[in-house]
Amino acid sequence: MSGRRLGICPKASLVAAFAMALTILSVVPAAAATLLRVSWNANSEPDLAGYRLRFGTISGSYGSPINVGRVTSFDLTGLSASGTYYVVVTAYDASGNESGFSNEVSGQPSTVAGPAPTIGSVLELSTRSQYILESGRHSVSITGTNFQIGATVNFGPDITAGTASVTGSTQITVTIDVGATAAVGWRTAIVTNPDGGTGSLSQALSVARNADINHDCLVDGGDLNLLALAWNSISTDARYNSAADLDGDGQVDGDDMTIFGEYFGTRLLVCP
Numbered sequence: 001m002s003g004r005r006l007g008i009c010p011k012a013s014l015v016a017a018f019a020m021a022l023t024i025l026s027v028v029p030a031a032a033a034t035l036l037r038v039s040w041n042a043n044s045e046p047d048l049a050g051y052r053l054r055f056g057t058i059s060g061s062y063g064s065p066i067n068v069g070r071v072t073s074f075d076l077t078g079l080s081a082s083g084t085y086y087v088v089v090t091a092y093d094a095s096g097n098e099s100g101f102s103n104e105v106s107g108q109p110s111t112v113a114g115p116a117p118t119i120g121s122v123l124e125l126s127t128r129s130q131y132i133l134e135s136g137r138h139s140v141s142i143t144g145t146n147f148q149i150g151a152t153v154n155f156g157p158d159i160t161a162g163t164a165s166v167t168g169s170t171q172i173t174v175t176i177d178v179g180a181t182a183a184v185g186w187r188t189a190i191v192t193n194p195d196g197g198t199g200s201l202s203q204a205l206s207v208a209r210n211a212d213i214n215h216d217c218l219v220d221g222g223d224l225n226l227l228a229l230a231w232n233s234i235s236t237d238a239r240y241n242s243a244a245d246l247d248g249d250g251q252v253d254g255d256d257m258t259i260f261g262e263y264f265g266t267r268l269l270v271c272p
Contacts, residue, residue: 034081034109039073040102043091052098055087059104062088084108117151117191117199119144124205125173127262133210135180136268140205142172148193155189155205158182164191182207184248209246211263219263227252227260 038053050069054062055076068074079085085108088101124132125139132138142153147169153161158179165173172191189204213223230241235250246256 034077034079036076036079036085036087036107036109037073038076038087038089038105040089042072045091045093047093049092049094052090052092053087054090054101055085057083057085059086059106062086065090079109081109114148114193114195114197115146116197117144117146117148117193119189119191119199119201119204122189122201122204126266129262130203130205131208131259131262132176132178132205133208133212133263133268134178134182134184135210137175137177139173139175142174142189142191143170144172144191144199144201145170146193146197146199147172147191148195148197150194152192153189154192155187159187159207178207184209206247208259209243209248210268211246211260211266212268213241213243217268219260219266219268223260224264227256 036055040051042048043051048070050067051071052065053068053074053076054065056062066074076085076087084106086104086106088104090099090101092098120143122143123129123141125141132140140153147166149166151164151166151172153164153172153174153176155161155176158181160177160179162175162177167173184207186203186206188200188202190198190200192198211219211223213226216222226241227244230239230244230252233240233252235242235245240252244252244256246259249255
């Protein structure tokens with residue numbers, strides 16, 4: 001084939017096959033890149049050496065050719081999910097003779113969900129515990145898998161999560177504000193990736209009443225005294241103090257002391 005064009009008019013064979021075989025998709029891996037996958041039928045020339053692919057964002061205007069070798073599909077990576085791309089393919093022989101362009105095809109990548117996130121644990125950072133106080137601001141760490149940049153976090157009603165900071169694909173740090181009317185008890189954590197994939201963990205965090213029982217912005221001995229005065233009381237007892245019933249179960253007992261112990265000595269970011 002030296003010194004001549006491809007003899008079987010590969011442009012014609014590519015025109016018919018390329019238009020039918022084009023496949024377009026996108027994926028969202030950890031780097032949140034998109035790709036456009038192009039495929040075509042093989043050319044039948046015996047001295048075929050390979051194919052070159054050209055693409056651009058304007059019809060009829062392409063960048064430098066990409067030598068893809070003797071393959072019949074190729075993935076263009078690093079594309080914009082909102083862009084439209086125009087693609088042509090040529091065939092060439094061992095001497096470097098090249099066919100004309102195939103017909104042009106175009107497509108816009110669409111989003112295909114990647115692996116769904118999973119949540120292994122959720123901890124309040126100042127105490128490294130699962131307890132968060134009502135009427136407070138907390139930094140929370142979430143560990144798991146398949147987290148994507150731009151993921152959002154939800155803990156249910158009356159808890160507002162800020163912008164999540166994703167480290168690799170296995171950790172999220174986020175600041176949450178717990179409203180004064182947030183219901184006491186366990187909450188489910190939900191992480192939603194930008195591609196729509198979601199993961200959840202039940203009983204991830206427990207909302208507790210504010211351990212700053214005397215409302216001086218510090219969880220200290222004064223609060224411990226109030227807890228002791230109400231110790232082992234139930235809601236029908238005269239000495240029962242609902243503010244000391246940190247888990248809201250109607251009894252001041254060891255569970256409340258556990259919550260108090262997690263925050264003892266802590267100056268709260270938000271005062272009650």
